Amino acid sequence: MTEQQPSQVPGGQEAEAASRASAESAAAGKTPAPEPDAAAAAGSVEARVPAQLTLREVDALTRPVTGLRSPLSPLQSAERARNFGSFYYMEHWLRQLRGYGWTVLMTAVGTPLVYLFAMGVGLATLVDANTNVSLDAGNGQAVPYLVFVAPALLATAAIMVASEENTYSVISGFKWRKTYYGPNASPLQSQQLVNGHSMGVLARLLLTTGLYFLCLVLFGAVVEPTGWVMIFTAALAGMSFGLPLMAYSASIEEDRGQFALVQRFIVMPLFLFSGTFFPLDAMPLLVRWIGWISPLWHSTELGRVLSYGYAEPVWPTVLHVAYLAVLCVVGWIFARRVYIRRLGK
């Protein structure tokens, strides 16, 4: 993620101030018949001939109200903020996360355990007992249901975390608690909030998918040694869903339960119709398209290739990665745009 290039701070501020003053008086001269009030006000200002103080002079005239003096000058602060602002905000974000660290850990460990017991063990007894149908690894080999469902569960967990972190906490920053407006008044720039937030979410995603992957291994749900790459493809799925959602959440002016709708009309269908619990082909064509546009399906298919060597040609694999990446980038661009517009009103 790139920071905006620092724009050059004028070195000779005195010169600039002087030239501006002359430009102003020229402009004032051209103004045709200003209102009496405005003229009086402008006149009185003009009479005082303000010399604009430079940064250094102001610095010399001000002292901190308490003993310690800041080790950085404001201009140094600004430069650091331009370069590392996204990380500063990520730091804040992670501190907030620590406030509910217990919940995060419990979710990260509890969810996989519960789902694996229920789907991978409980439901699997029904599926694997049915000898009429068998799941195929694409090369004629049968796959146990636990192994089949594992990559889908992993990607689902990532998407759930992403949808949690990119809905209420985003609108809360703009509206309920207005926490974005604190950093917004500091040298940070709006788009750095997007970056910092997203990097924080990514960190939580990787923690979640990493722990989930360990659980999968414990349950014997991963066959191939390439399986660990799923930690990243699942996190990618989380980001590809989270970034566009972040842009949407940031654009909400008034909460009328939109998130409940997102949950029920987007997250839930994606969860159920993305080849999660059964191959996409088991569904009529009428609803199969849901899978095709779903980041969950793309990530699950990738996971199946990595986890048990699901045989598919190279091009779909490339397509899966590309699709997820494009969603991330598009979401990121939109999120930046919405944040900049909304915070700069």
Added chain:
Amino acid sequence: MPQTSLSHRLPQQAPAAVITARNVVKTYGDFNAVDGISFDVQQGESFGLLGPNGAGKSTTMRMIGGVSQRTSGELSIMGLDPDQHGPEVRAHLGVVPQQDNLDEELKVRDNLIVYGRYFGLPYSYLRPKADELLEFAQLTDKAKAKVDALSGGMKRRLTIARSLMNDPKVLLLDEPTTGLDPQARHILWDRLFRLKEAGVTLILTTHYMDEAEQLCDRLIVVDKGKIMAEGSPSALIREHSTREVLELRFGSERNTTVAPELGGIGERLETLPDRILIYADDGEAALEQVSNRGLRPITSLVRRSSLEDVFLRLTGRSLID
């Protein structure tokens, strides 16, 4: 850091500006929230924007704070255009917004430290600085408390402490005491005086005339995005009002019917729904004239003129409501 001597550059009488605004306009859709205002703020002074809700004060503050792009006009903060050099401008400022936006998920002291990080400041500075400012804001014993647990006045003081983490040169305060009880307001004013003594330039908006009179060296009266008057509180009162005001209440039904009978008393007369104001340099004398005409108000009160009267004179409306 090299210290520049100012004496050779600044003539003694010429005040030096840290902020200059010329014909600044901010438009939302076809509504001019700020409609061509010009002013200068000098180093170390405390400068007020006085006006009713919706006058454009907060919008002006946001433009100075480099978080809102102006539609047109010139604005310069210590030689920098906030629209071009947002981070540089904001690094010099401390901002106390109208609505507290503290992070309620963090503890009181962590709120200060986290905020200081946005200025790239190291923890070795931020930790002791946070403790100093908690002391300054009289919140030392709340350092480990949750923000939720603070009273309104404490939150306000914490927000001020937060805005001081970077040793700002200019402090922007948007309605600093709105919603606070009188005691909390006085504590806050005291802290602001100490900032002023430290040479920090204060810019504040308020719709409380007493606050403006207490805190501001100079102020502009703003209404509907325009500047109505400019000057020190006492000068404004001198210029736009009389020394004293006589307030008469005849009961809500009768005020308008009685008003014509009061003609000629004092310099000027205002009829409000709930009372009649008579502007006169000697309020007691005016009251005597009223009773000489056989009029018996339910209550009467003689007081000094205030900025409220100035605003009423300039706009024909009250400041609040």
Added chain:
Amino acid sequence: MSQHIVSQQLRLEPSRRPLGSLYAGNVRAVFSRGVKATWGTNWAIMVSGFVEPVLYLVAMGIGLGSLIGTVTGPGGAEIGYANYIAPALLAVSAMNGAVYDSTWNVFFKLHFAKLYEGMLYTSLGPLDVALGEILLALLRGALYATGFTAVMGAMGLITSPWALLMIPAAVVVAFGFASFGMAITSYMKTFQQMDWINFIMLPMFLFSATFYPLSVYPEPIQWLIQALPLWHGVEMLRQLSAGIFTGAILVHLLYFLVMIVLGLILSTGRLRKLFLN
């Protein structure tokens, strides 16, 4: 003398009704406020609550059903997988709706909107508030249950007229969860604590014989699940949907009646403690 008369005239008559301090007999005021608020704001959300279990039914019934084939239903008959999970999904949706309404929703009104505080400053008592909110949740639950049963019919999953009894039974299930959920919520102070509700709901949803029979578990785990309310709801609705009954259905029903009464007593007491002290 005159003082004596004045003080007599101003004395208020104490209420002689039972539960006078808790209950003003005006549940209707709370209920109709809730209907108005729901009516005015979120139609789409109202409808969406019905969509969720239907999506589950379609996805799992058709998709997963194609992998599983048939399952042993009540009375030992082999039934289609969709027939098997449909009543369970109805019980789950009754639970989810009731729990949402009585936990998150109540928590928000309690701590942020301060709605109950305002209500209790009037003549309303805490029991009026609790009952009014719960009734509202039940009305919604009944609407969803009716819709879901209709979808089941359309998908050809209803094989017995007894299945219509699933609607009132689902309301009973919802009542149990709503009154108990409200009681629990009154003890909650932070959002983090509210998250714990999810930690209980998720395993209960997945393990309560919803998607596969209890027999896949070892015996101790079976007992644990049978102690939880959702399993009773699922079993009750499953028997009704197939029209095959055992004596166990009375146990299931009794379980919910106890839950309802216990929940009401607890939440009324708590609301009083929170506001009328």
